[in-house]
Amino acid sequence: MTHSSTLILAHDIGTSGVKATLFNRFGNLVDSCTTNYQTYFMKENEVEQNPDDWWKAICHATKHLLNTNKIAPSNIEVITFSGQMMGVVPVDKKANPIRKALIWADMRASQQAYHACAEFGEDHLYKLTGNKMTSSYSGAKMAWLKENEHSSYQKAYKLLQAKDYIVAKLTGNFLTDFSDVSGTNLYDIRKKGWIEDLIHFWGLDIAKLPEVVSSTTIAGYIKEEIADQIGLLSGTPVVIGGADGACAALGAGITQIGDTFNYLGSSSWIAGVSDTPVLDRQKRTFNFIHLDHSKYLPMGTMQAAGSLIDWVITQWYKELAKENKNKAYEIMNQEMNDSAIGARKLVFLPYLLGERSPWWNADIKASILGLTAQHQRGDIARAAMEGISFNLSLIYGAFIESGLKMDNMWLFGGGANSPIWRQMLSDLYNIHSLFLMMLMKQHLKELQL
Structure with missing residues (x-):
């Protein structure tokens, strides 16, 4: 099969692997494939992945789709991403990973979360972030990294999420979007700004955090020196995309008040749509920012499904x-x-x-x-x-x-x-x-x- 029209390439960086999908400009599916990689379960509650494995999987899947469908790289009009949330990927100025990524399932940072609650109050932090202060979120993991692997922390130019690491590798620009930043517990989801008091309390350097942009932002263009690795043309636009939970919501058509969905994957979650964060008195549920960043996604997620x-x-x-x-x-x-x-x-x-x-x-x-x-x-x-x-x-x-x-x-x-x-x-x-x-x-x- 050959395609002469322009196409959209989307990569979902999941827990078990990368799913690469090609669409035409009308939203019709052309083809897709999945490339798997390893998850490292180490000490109790420590779960990591190698960001290089994500990159290799994306390069392999991209070349496979193009070769299988006899598509020229010039036919790819844009590449974009969704990705697993709530991790920490420390990278240097060239977007090379400093160490393995602490992924969403990693819960080693319990002490850091506890100390933040003791300092600011759990209720206060819940109102600011829309999320319960726990070790699941990126902020506490960043604090753990600083306290326990100070050398890795010091070497890091930026602390990123999964998709943002790939975008940085492709473009040289260090960005994130509203949906992913709402999973860090470092961000005021109402005022749309970093919570500087919390960042300073944990001793984190705010300069190590990326700029926050809309999910539809063109983050940059594929660099000439990286183009051959992924099999695409230099200058191809790279759209930042969004967090997997937020992308799944939009993909399910969850855009209006009353819309609800239940995702059953490696983990599982239930989410709806709201104009304001939905705060549960017992803090059982939490809130992310929708891809339409004027809206919110009240959610409840379980670790293992x-x-x-x-x-x-x-x-x-x-x-x-x-x-x-x-x-x-x-x-x-x-x-x-x-x-x-x-x-x-x-x-x-x-x-x-x-x-x-x-x-x-x-x-x-x-x-x-x-x-x-x-x-x-x-x-x-x-x-x-x-x-x-x-x-x-x-x-x-x-x-x-x-x-x-x-x-x-x-x-x-x-x-x-x-x-x-x-x-x-x-x-x-x-x-x-x-x-x-x-x-x-x-x-x-x-x-x-």
Whole structure:
């Protein structure tokens, strides 16, 4: 297949890999591919990825799409990004990483978050940032880096998010957007400015933080010295893009008050739209800035959803997965269906990576309760899925209590392909039918909007 028209290239830098997608200027899908990379689970609650792996994956996926579809680099009109949030990527002036990235799942910075709460008050910080002050967010991780790896901190010219690192590598410009900066806990999401008192308290250098721009901003143009690596022409425009959660919301058409969605991926979250941050009295939920930065995305996120199901596969369906992972999932779903609602009285608390909403406890652990010799692996798999679903229902209930308007619920992500999971969530949310949105339709709608 050959294409002579101009095309849009979008990269999503996810937890498990980079998804590269080509669209024409009308928002029609041309092709897509995924390139995976490694996640490093080290000491308790320490989770990292190598930014060089992101870069290599993006270069590989870009060249694969162009070569497979016989597309000339001159046909790529623009490249843009969405990316995982709430990490820390320390880079030098040439956008080379100083060390591995602390990603969103890393929760080592509990002490730094605790000291900030003690100094400023948890309620005060929640009102400013729209987020609970915890180790999940970038600011506390930056403070941990300064305190525990001072040399790495000192060498860093900028402290970036995943997509912003790639943009800097391509263009030489160090920027972020409103949606990603709202996941740092260093930003006043109402006034749209850095919280200098908090930054100074942690001893951070505000000069190491990037400039904040709109998601539609052209961040710069691909540098001549980097063009061959990615397989595109120098001078190709690079649009900064947005945080994955915000891009997913727009892709699902979540733009008006009452729109709601539930994403089921490695992690899972529920989000709606509001003109102002929605503050929960118990701080169970949080707020990011929408890609339309005049709006907000009230959200509740749990750490391990699809990643917990993947763990179940590796533990109890290991041999099947070695032969054919898709077949392993198919058999697991059959065996879950053969189990019963309640997984034959087996309970699986799904806190494999600590938990964010609604508990906000980095030290909480996953547990399997009520296990007997009569239970089979299908019961364990179903209990895991039910545990995730019950936690999501607590998040949904928190939004109901906070008064967030929710007229409908879109469901998408890899987990949305499971009929069993869809039924569980429909029952727990007490919604007669969930609107299933497949991933490709999500991307198309994002571009059309």
